[in-house]
Amino acid sequence: MGGLLGVAVLGAGHMGADHIRRLDRVTGGARVAAVADPDLARAEAAVAGIDGASSHAEVAAALDAPGVEAVLIASPGPAHEAALHEAFARGLPVLCEKPLVPDAEGALRVVEAEVRFGRRLVQVGFMRRYDAEYLRLKSLLDEGALGRPLMLHCVHRNVSSPPGFTSAMLVDSSVSHEIDAARWLLGQEPVAVSVLRPGSTGRAPEGLLDPQFVLLETDGGVLVDVEIFVNTGFGYQVRCEAVCEGGSARIGEEHGMTVTAPGRESREVPQDYLVRFADAYDRELRAWVEACRAGRVTGPSAWDGYASSATAEAGVRAQRTGTRTPVDLAPRPALYA
Amino acid sequence: MGGLLGVAVLGAGHMGADHIRRLDRVTGGARVAAVADPDLARAEAAVAGIDGASSHAEVAAALDAPGVEAVLIASPGPAHEAALHEAFARGLPVLCEKPLVPDAEGALRVVEAEVRFGRRLVQVGFMRRYDAEYLRLKSLLDEGALGRPLMLHCVHRNVSSPPGFTSAMLVDSSVSHEIDAARWLLGQEPVAVSVLRPGSTGRAPEGLLDPQFVLLETDGGVLVDVEIFVNTGFGYQVRCEAVCEGGSARIGEEHGMTVTAPGRESREVPQDYLVRFADAYDRELRAWVEACRAGRVTGPSAWDGYASSATAEAGVRAQRTGTRTPVDLAPRPALYA
Amino acid sequence: MGGLLGVAVLGAGHMGADHIRRLDRVTGGARVAAVADPDLARAEAAVAGIDGASSHAEVAAALDAPGVEAVLIASPGPAHEAALHEAFARGLPVLCEKPLVPDAEGALRVVEAEVRFGRRLVQVGFMRRYDAEYLRLKSLLDEGALGRPLMLHCVHRNVSSPPGFTSAMLVDSSVSHEIDAARWLLGQEPVAVSVLRPGSTGRAPEGLLDPQFVLLETDGGVLVDVEIFVNTGFGYQVRCEAVCEGGSARIGEEHGMTVTAPGRESREVPQDYLVRFADAYDRELRAWVEACRAGRVTGPSAWDGYASSATAEAGVRAQRTGTRTPVDLAPRPALYA
Amino acid sequence: MGGLLGVAVLGAGHMGADHIRRLDRVTGGARVAAVADPDLARAEAAVAGIDGASSHAEVAAALDAPGVEAVLIASPGPAHEAALHEAFARGLPVLCEKPLVPDAEGALRVVEAEVRFGRRLVQVGFMRRYDAEYLRLKSLLDEGALGRPLMLHCVHRNVSSPPGFTSAMLVDSSVSHEIDAARWLLGQEPVAVSVLRPGSTGRAPEGLLDPQFVLLETDGGVLVDVEIFVNTGFGYQVRCEAVCEGGSARIGEEHGMTVTAPGRESREVPQDYLVRFADAYDRELRAWVEACRAGRVTGPSAWDGYASSATAEAGVRAQRTGTRTPVDLAPRPALYA
Known part of the structure; x- marks a missing residue:
């Protein structure tokens, strides 16, 4: 029991509350030790009924609360950088929801701080790396049975976009998942990005360019194309096909129960990423704990x-200018070799 | 052109008209030379617009019409036996729609007559043997890659039964397709049949026991189970899974276009056997010509x-008595070795 | 933390060790407080590295160990009845792996003891009820959108049978999962059972009749057919199709990644029930905790x-006699209404 | 019988021979009246055994042969233009294999000649328009149930490229099928084309850039992306997904028999377009007859x-220059309104 990891959760909104529930009831080996939210009432509500969990308005207070051994950052993106530096100051390991930091410059400062600290403290919340299908695809590519990858065809669809979602966010918030997945699956870095814009759907809010079509080129010569479409109205779908020299492999097709009703056979399409990736979130948190x-x-x-933030920033520029835009990454520190 | 096969079609109803259309417009190498139907007006309508085709009320007149070289029997089952003997008398090759003859005794008389004639004249219209998927399954089983077959699981579903369809007809009309398919796929003869009756659907006409579940045992130790359900309301489905010592193979799943609409991915289910087996009918007729x-x-x-009629008769007895019923076939003449 | 449920695990074999791992590392809300195994060394090995967990050779000692609030029985079936009565004597809630008790008579004594106790203490480990696809099928049937169920077609296949597996065990150990699933999905009790035996596979050990085909009839007129085949050599497959008056629904088809290699598209078939039902075991344990x-x-x-044991016993008689065998259940106590 | 259409087939190579077989044995309503091939021996071999068919070395002689009522052009692309003008001179209807004429300029001369003739004589051999799945997709889009199309994702894969296949031919020979299919499905004309080149497969002959990724933009704002990969080694695959405002639909997935063998479930991937599109070729020819x-x-x-040739020419320029290239079509004559 002494081994239960005491976690401070920063942010008690939608994602934070979901992680608190997971730490408390789903995942073994950890417990919620503290919760911080600028809205103290929300923090208090989040810890109700959890033995030994304190609530706070300030990040520092939560990190200093008794029993805190690790930090889970689920606050809004702009609050991440300061929270990460606070955690580094205390040498606490961190699970930080994506984006690490919304802008590449700030993200690079975090990288540099961690390099100065001298060893890794941060795990970023790219949960697709913990999805059973992505893991299977990664391991197939690594085995090399299909030969060298040449293309990735990706589809990323949502039912509808949340309020305030901008055309840039299709690239820097949504496609950032594909950027990370492609880098991880291929073990390659992006060198250029282009964005095409077909006609927009009538379902999109006024002014939102949706769908878009993003093309990434990697330093290994792989072409990654991504359909990003956040107001489909019909479902949450994430697909990926890796086309290699000796075969192809694809993940993300609907499965589960098949129902035959008059005139058709059908399968359910999930409506929400929390449904589609529920197991990935569980597995991510368990791996971190x-x-x-x-x-x-x-x-x-x-x-x-x-790297994800820097590529997304180049993507937003490509989107604005309509041209192929190079991705220039800083040199990779030895810590991340 | 001299090579175009002149065909007399007996019966100008639903099935006969479909075959006339196929001979005239779909299949090369043959032409409609004569059509007979007791309802002469129907025969006349059937040949309208077809050069060189005569119409008749009597079978004999059609078989004796100029240019007739072969016979296609598409009249009601009870008329088959007499028509077959007429064709034999003239030495004409015959494509006879199933059932060859509705009762096993009459079917055996046809077998004996053909044996006396000394060579085969008859092809029976079990069109599943010409379906691309059944052919693929047959060839896979024959190759032996999956090892010895142990079980066949079959499903045979219709949208609704035609007027006058009886509980016995689920076995002797519908399941007769599975009886033939099982005999052909396995190269084995049935030795016993049992019929179970779950509760009947409210969609079935008063008095019709629908669905039923038929179990055939073969002389090679294979168990064949058949769901026959003729008032599903939802579609025409014919599936077959062969379970073997080293693997299984299944055919008959829905395919074609996949549509994603809000909340589901779906494929069309055909509503009619003429749709599902259209290619098989074409291929059957072409092979015969x-x-x-x-x-x-x-x-x-x-x-x-x-053999199909005799097995179906045993099935109807099994259905009536509720017990496992042996199938006793006559000795197989050398002509059919 | 005070809320962590202290669990005594009885049996530290394959299944017991898996549950200990789950309680310790996967599921939140519980901890291993004690482990009992007649082989004390095995119990000791099982608790190594788990804070606060004691090991015992005797069931009673484990149940009386400090902090024990609940019991998980994962010992061999013949040991279940005594362990259940020990747990009842202490008023402890129990998760008992299947079978509750191997023979129907002993199982009925457990039912009677729980009725005397006056409230439910036992959850039986039919984990399919916690599988996502089974849950979806259950909820679809309960919603009634497909109308009244008429048939269930079930397939239950293993790669190979463990040493000592007998022909009777195909029914009373393997098919018992389908017996429970059918009772649960339909909310109906079995009234008769028949067993057919196709030719056996050459892969089965000498003397084992494998595969077999089991037919259950329920008091609601539903026919349940089950292919049980425990030496397929090719995979672990559990499928179920519910055929209803207004449509059908099926679960258990392969999914996940699709790989295209020369000449074929393929999906992996799981080899093991712990892989196929891993999530169901997790969910079952979490629900119990x-x-x-x-x-x-x-x-x-x-x-x-x-009810499962009594039906399985009738199945074994049906298997031996080759005839349809009635299932006679005791009257159902009000406690289980 | 007088109604059998007499067809002159120009070209007796691979494709010509296949059409001759189809006219003679598969399709009703037509007969081979003449065959022309510069290699007279090949023409003679092609008509062997066909009653009433003459063989010729010269196109004009074949078109003037007795009984010729229509022309099927299956000679190499560079020979098409002259043959079309010969057919026009005689007022004969033509089925011309793709490309109509390899270069856009020559194709436009054919258009102008047909306009001068005053009514349509030509059907071009874009056989995908006769494929059952494409037809179903076309009709779904026309019904409008899925709303306005926004994107088409296309995949076009071959096992290996024939000798002499060039990088330009990936666009102007292979992708020309997708160009026509997109124009037909959408009822829109291309306005620009871009070509991207991922790393090439080691299976491609020296100097061949394979795969390539082609992007078409239409005057209706639809983005069409095409993976063209002609040396996959693994199969012939043609897929198309139409993504619309209200849903998506996709065609071209593998189907047919599912085989379960140790560790996997698989379906066959066709190796050849004549297999995948056999029915489409039959239906195309039947429709023309x-x-x-x-x-x-x-x-x-x-x-x-x-239009297909002009778009393909722009594509080849885009491929060479690496930039987005406009497609400038001549004004569309009223004859093709």
Whole structure:
């Protein structure tokens, strides 16, 4: 029991509350030790009924609360950088929801701080790396049975976009998942990005360019194309096909129960990423807890967070200018070799 | 052009008209030379617009019409036996729609007559043997890659039964397709049959026991189970899974276009056997015409027609008595070895 | 933390060790407080590295160990009845792996003891009720959108049978899962059972009749057919299709990644039930822990364990005699209404 | 019988021989009246055994042979233009294999000649328009149930490229099928084309850039992306997904028999377009024969042939320059309104 990892959760909104529930009821090996939210009432509500969990308005107070051994950052993106530096100051391991930091410059400062600290503290919340299908695809590519990858065809669809969603966010918030997944699956870095814009759907709010079509080129010569379509109205779908020299593999097709009703056979399409990736979130958190208890840090690194932000920024420029835009990454520190 | 096979079609109802259309417009190598139907007006309508085709009320007149070289029997089952003997008397090759003859005794008389004639004249219209998926399954089983077959699981569903359809007809009309398919796929003869009756659907007409579940045992130890359900309301489905010592293979799943609409991915379910088996009917007729032109008779034989009728008769007894009923076939003549 | 449920695990074999791992590392809300195994060394090995967990050779000692609030029985079936009565004597809630008790008579004694105790203590480990696809099928049937169920077609295949597996065990160990699933999905009790035996596979050990085909009839007129085939050599497959008056629904088809290699598209077939039902085991245990902490007992009851055993016993008689065999259940106590 | 359409087939190579077989044995309503091939021996071999068919070395001689009522052009692309003008001079209806004429300029001369003739004579051999799945997709889009199309994702894969296949031919020979299919499905014309080149497969002959990724933009704002990959080594695959405002629909997935063997479930991938599109070729030819006999011309027009060539030419320029290239079509004559 002494081994239960005490976690401070920063942010008690939608995602934070979901992680609190997971730490408390789903995942073994950890407990919620503290919750911080600028809205103190929300923090208090989040810890109700959880033995030994304190609530706070300030990040620092939560990190200093008794029993805190690790930090889970689920606050809005702009609050991440300061929270990460606070965690580094205390040497606490961190699970940081994506984006690591919204802008590439800030993300690079985090990378540099972690390099100064001297060992990894950060796992970034790219949860697709913990999805059973993505894991299977990664391992198939690594085995090399299909030969060298040449193309990735990706589809990323939502039912509808949340209020305030902008055309840039299709690239820097949504496609950032594909950017990380492509980097991870291929073990390659992006060198250029282009964005095409077909006609927009009538379902999109006024002014939102939706769908868009993003093309990434990697330093290994792989072409990654991504349909991003956030107001489909019909479902949450994430697909990926890796086309290789000796075969192809695809993931993300609907499955589960098949129903035959008059005139058709059908399968359900999930409506929400929390449904589609529920197991990935569980597995991500469990992996983090296990690593923390063993004194290790694994999974997507601060460098991955930075590279994703830098590529997304180039994508937003490509979107604005309508031209192919190079991606210039800083040199990769040895810590992330 | 001299090579176009002149065909007399007996019966100008639903099935006969469909075959006339196929001979005239779809299949090469043959032409409609004569049509007979007791309802002469129907025969006349059927030949309208077809050069060189005569119409008749009597079978004999049609068979004796100029240019007739082969006979296609598409009249009601009770008329088959007399028509077959007429064709035999003239030495004409015959494509006879199933059932060869509705009762096993009459079917055996046809077998004996063909044996006396000394060579095969009859191809029975078990068109599943010409379906691309069944052919693929047959060839896979024959190759032996999956090892010895142990079970066949079959499903046979219709949208609704035609007027006058009886509980016995679920076995002797509908399941007769599975009886023939199982005999053909396995190269084995049935030795016993049992029929179970779950609760009947409210969609079935008063008094019709629908669905039923038929179990065939073969002389090779294979168990064949058949769901027959003729008032599903939802579609025409024919599936077959062969379970073997080293693997299984299944055919008959829905395919074609996949549509994603709000909340589901779906594929169309065909509503009609003429849709599902359209290609099989084309291929069956083409194979018959090619064989006739080459002076050969191939495909399902009169013996197959007899064995199917005899098994179906045992099935109807099993259905009535609720017990496992042996199937006793006559000795197989050398002509059908 | 005070709320962590202290669990005594009885049996530290394959299944017991898996549950210990789950309680310790996967599921939140519980901890391993004690482990009992007649082989004390095995019990000791099982608790190594788990804070606060004691090891015992005797069931009673484990149940009386400090902090024990609930019991998980994962010992061999013949040991279940005594362990259940020990747990009842202490008023402890129990998760009992299937079978509740191997023979129907013993299972009925457990039912009677729980009735005397006056409230439910037992959840039986029919984990399929916690599988996502089965849950979806259950909820679809309960919604009634497909109308009244008429048939269930079930397939249950293993790669190979463990040493000592007998022909009777195909029915009373393997098919018992389908017996419970059918009772649960339909809310109906079995009234008769028949067993057919196709030719056996050459892969089966000498003397084992494998595959077999089991037919259950329910008091609601539903026919349930089950292919049980435990030496397929090719995979672990559990499928179920519910055929209803207004449509059908099927679960258990392969999914996940599709790989295209020369000449074929393929999907992996799982080789093991612990892979196929991993999530169901997790969900089952989590549901039990949550219920225990809330002072409730839910899930499959001792009555379900008894009904399954009684049906399986009738199945074994049917297998031996080759005839349709009635299932006679004791009257159902009000506690399980 | 007088109604059998007499067809002159130009070209007796691979494709010509296949059409001769189809006219003679598969399709009703037509007969081979003459065959021309510069290699007279090949023409003679092609008509062997066909009653009433003459063989010729010269196109004009074949068109003037007795009984010729229509022309099927299956000679190499560079020979098409002259043959079309010969056919026009005689007022004969033509089925011309793609490309209509390899260069857009020559294709436009054919269009102008047909316009001068005053009515349509030409059907171009874009056989995908006769494939059952494409037809279903076309009709779904036309019904409007899925709303306005926004994107088409296309995949076009071959096992290996024939000798002499060049990088330009990936666009102007292979992708020309997608160009026509997109124009037909959408009822829109291309306005720009871009070509991206991922790393090439080691399976491609020296110097061949394979795969390539082609992006078409239409005057209706639809973005069409095409993976063209002609040396996959693994199969012939043609897929198309139409993404619309209200849903998506996709065609071209593998189907047919599912085989379960140790560790996997698989379906066959066709190796050849003549297998995948066999029915489409049959249906195309049947539609042309029926139209000719009825004095009509339907199907893909000379304009479609021209527009496809002009778009492909822009694509080859885009490929060479690496930039987005406009497609400038001549004004569309009223004949093709």
